[in-house]
Amino acid sequence: MIPFLDLKAQYASIKPEIDRAVLGVLASGHYVLGEEVALFEKEFAAYCGARHAVAVNTGTSALHLSLLALGIGSGDEVVTVPFTFVATASAICYAGARPVFVDVDPRTLTMDPARLEAAITPRTRAIMPVHLHGQMADMEMIMAIAERHGLPVIEDACQAHGADCSGRRAGSIGALGCFSFYPGKNLGACGEGGIAVTNSDRHAATLRMLRDWGQEARYRHVLKGFNYRMDGIQGAVLRVKLRYLERWTDARRAVAARYDALLARAGGMALPVQAVGRRHVYHIYAIRSPRRDALQRRLLAEGIQTGLHYPIPVHLQEAHADLGYRAGDFPIAEAAAGEVLSLPIYPELSARQVEEVAAMLEQEAHVG
Ligand SMILES: *Cc1c(COP(=O)(O)O)cnc(C)c1O
Numbered sequence: 489m490i491p492f493l494d495l496k497a498q499y500a501s502i503k504p505e506i507d508r509a510v511l512g513v514l515a516s517g518h519y520v521l522g523e524e525v526a527l528f529e530k531e532f533a534a535y536c537g538a539r540h541a542v543a544v545n546t547g548t549s550a551l552h553l554s555l556l557a558l559g560i561g562s563g564d565e566v567v568t569v570p571f572t573f574v575a576t577a578s579a580i581c582y583a584g585a586r587p588v589f590v591d592v593d594p595r596t597l598t599m600d601p602a603r604l605e606a607a608i609t610p611r612t613r614a615i616m617p618v619h620l621h622g623q624m625a626d627m628e629m630i631m632a633i634a635e636r637h638g639l640p641v642i643e644d645a646c647q648a649h650g651a652d653c654s655g656r657r658a659g660s661i662g663a664l665g666c667f668s669f670y671p672g673k674n675l676g677a678c679g680e681g682g683i684a685v686t687n688s689d690r691h692a693a694t695l696r697m698l699r700d701w702g703q704e705a706r707y708r709h710v711l712k713g714f715n716y717r718m719d720g721i722q723g724a725v726l727r728v729k730l731r732y733l734e735r736w737t738d739a740r741r742a743v744a745a746r747y748d749a750l751l752a753r754a755g756g757m758a759l760p761v762q763a764v765g766r767r768h769v770y771h772i773y774a775i776r777s778p779r780r781d782a783l784q785r786r787l788l789a790e791g792i793q794t795g796l797h798y799p800i801p802v803h804l805q806e807a808h809a810d811l812g813y814r815a816g817d818f819p820i821a822e823a824a825a826g827e828v829l830s831l832p833i834y835p836e837l838s839a840r841q842v843e844e845v846a847a848m849l850e851q852e853a854h855v856g
Contacts, residue, residue, distance in 0.1 A: 489791040489792075489793075490791060490792045490832050490837075490841050490844065491793050491832065492793040492794060493832070493834060494834055494836055494837075495671055495676070497834070497836040498676075498834070498835070498836060499678075501836065502729070502732065505728045506678070506725055506729075509721075509724035509725055509728050510678070510724060510725065512524075512724060513721045513723075513724045518720045519719060520717050520718075520719060521543075521700075521718060521720065522720040522723070524720050524723035524724040525543050525718050525719075525720060525722075525723030526723075527723070527727060528541075528543060528724075528726050528727045528730070529541040529542065529683070531727060531730055532667075532683055532685070532726075532730060533685055535650070535657075535730060535733070536657045536658070536660050536665065536685045537656065537657045538657075538659060538660045538685040538686060538687055539686070539687045539688075539689070539692070540686050540687070540688075540689070540691075540692035541683050541684070541685045542683065542684050542686075542692055542696055542699065543681070543682070543683045543699075543723060544682045544716040544717065544718055545680055545681065545682060545699075545715075545716050545718055546668065546680045546682045546716075547575065547646040547666055547667060547669070547670065547673075548575040548578060548579050548668075549682055549699070549714070549716040550666035550667065550668075550682040550684040551575065551576065551580075551616075551642065551644060551646075551666045551684075552579045552582045552583060552714075552716075553684060553695050553698045553699060553714070554642045554663075554664040554666055554684050554686075555579060555580065555582075555583040555585065555614065555642065556583055556694075557664065557691045557694040557695055558613065558614055558640050558642070558663065558664075558691075559613075560583050560613045560614055561583055561584045561585060562584035563584075563585075563611065564583075564586070564611060564614075565587075565588045565609060565611040566580045566583075566586070566587055566588065566612070566613060566614045566615070566616055566642075567588045567590060567604065567607045567608060567615045567616065568580065568588070568589060568599075568615075568644075569589060569590060569592050569599050569617070569618050569620075569821070570589040570592075570801040570802045570804075570813075570818045571592045571597055571620065571801050571802075571818075571821035571825065572618040572620060572798070572802060573797075574805060574807070574808075575646070575668075576616065576618055576802070577808060580616070581808075585613065587802070587808070587811065588607050588612070589607070589802070589803050589813065589817075590603045590607045590818075591603050591818040591819065591820045591821055592818075592820050592821050592824070593820070594820050595761045595763070596620075596623055596625075596626075596761055597621070597820075597821075597824055598617065598618065598619065598623065598624070598625035598626065599617040599625045599626070599630060600820070601629035601630050601633060604629075604630065605637075608633075608637055612637070612639060613639070614641065614642055614663075615630060615633075615639055615640075615642075616641070616642045616643075616644055617630050617641065617643060617644065618644040618646075618647075619643060619644065619645050619646075619647060619648030619651055619658050620647060620772075621647060621760065621768075621771055621773075621774055621797065622647050622648050622651055622674065622768050622769040622770045622771035622772060623648070623760075623762065623763065623766055623768040623769075624643075624645075624648060624652065624653040624766055625643075625653075626763070627641075627653045627661045628653070628654060631661060631662070640662070640664075641662035642662055642663060642664050642666065643658060643661065643662040643664070643665040643666065644666055645658040645659045645667050646667055646668035646673065646682075647668075647674070647772070648667075648674075648771065649667055649673065649674045649675045649737075649769065650674070650733055650734065650737050650767075650769050651766070651767055651768065651769045652766065652767040653765065653766050654765050654766075659685040660685065660687070663686065663688065663691065664684050664685070664686045664691060665686070666682065666683070666684050666685075667682060667683050667684075667685070668681070669681030669682060669683070669726055673771065674733070674737065674740070674769055674771050675726065675730060675733050676729070677722040677726055678721065678722065679719065679722055680722070681718055681719075681722040681726060682718075683718075697710065697711050697713060698711055698713045698714060698716070699713070699714060699716040699717055700713060700715075700716075700717055701713040701714070702714075735835070736835040739835035739836075740769060740770040740771075740833055740834070740835055741768070741770060743770070743773070743833050743834075743835075743842055744760070744768070744770045744773050744833065746842045746843075746846075747759070747842060747845075747846060750842070750843065750846035750847075750850075751775070751849060753850075754849055754850040755853045756777055756778075756779060756853045757775045757849070757853060758775065758776040758777075759775055760774055760775070772795070772797050772830045772833070773830065774797060774828040774829060774830045774831075775828075775829050775831065775849075776827040776828055776829070777829060778826075780796075780826065780827050780828070780829045782852075783829055783852055784829055786852050787845070787848055787852070790848050792844070792845055793832065794829050794830055794831055794832070795829075795830040796829065797828060797830050798825060798828075799825055799826075800825060801818060801821040801822055801824075801825050803817060803818060803821075804822070831845055832845060
């Protein structure tokens with residue numbers, strides 16, 4: 489059996505350090521925020537090459553508070569992509585704003601800058617590209633368009649810890665960048681977690697208030713805030729794991745390179761594309777095939793678990809029917825949703841396991 493993800497293998501590889509970190513927090517009594525979270529914020533900001541990081545309880549909360557920090561609310565539009573996890577659009581709705589979608593680039597499946605300008609209206613207040621599967625969107629083009637229109641950019645970097653674009657790290661380019669530490673992400677907590685990074689002192693101060701009931705000082709609530717604080721245990725766990733992130737990213741990239749080489753000649757499928765000048769961190773390694781469902785069933789029958797990221801684009805989700813989009817509105821995203829198949833990829837995946845997955849896929853390609 490080859491699981492899609494193996495969180496227990498990662499824990500086993502660093503168990504003594506994680507156990508010590510968790511027990512340290514239990515003994516300290518600092519269960520919400522506290523010193524471990526504050527230190528993690530400093531270390532993660534430095535990792536991203538940003539001035540500030542504000543830790544919260546989920547990646548979705550980081551997106552929500554980033555929108556609020558920019559003053560976005562009811563009547564406003566935020567331009568994003570339909571080919572993403574639903575949280576991107578949900579965060580925009582939490583803020584009371586309306587998600588406006590633009591289709592993705594057919595090669596990278598990230599926001600297509602060539603289509604961005606047509607989606608901007610007088611109500612647009614921000615642009616929220618998604619660094620999908622671990623590869624950054626074309627930030628140079630997106631920032632140029634955003635600057636021309638005087639619009640801030642919020643990077644949804646929830647899948648892209650440590651990715652870069654022209655030498656600049658994910659999260660550090662836009663006004664704010666948001667990350668998730670959901671256990672399955674490249675940097676995952678032992679529970680939920682998220683963070684927003686920014687170079688703006690003002691945005692950081694606003695985020696710190698908003699995550700903690702809008703307090704400026706204890707019981708002085710200057711903003712309508714939220715309980716979006718990070719747990720002390722998650723801060724301590726993430727500090728340990730951050731020290732391994734580069735090693736783990738290299739291991740993910742090695743798995744991806746091995747898949748690339750082994751599958752290069754397999755027919756009937758397209759491999760993920762790493763755009764020039766971008767460092768893909770392979771949160772997801774998604775091949776594309778018109779026979780996706782059959783491939784997935786055959787792999788599962790052989791004990792190989794795969795995933796779909798994502799099978800229904802957000803504009804066609806029932807929950808967002810009120811936005812008024814229809815099938816056919818975003819053909820690139822819709823085609824991708826029917827064809828993507830995510831192969832197992834994690835630092836602990838062995839070369840032999842990668843070869844096994846690739847051999848099975850190649851066999852299926854010939855059968856098909
Ligand atoms: C995981 C994810 C989120 C949400 O993060 P949570 O921590 O689960 O709230 C948002 N956007 C994208 C693209 C994600 O992959």
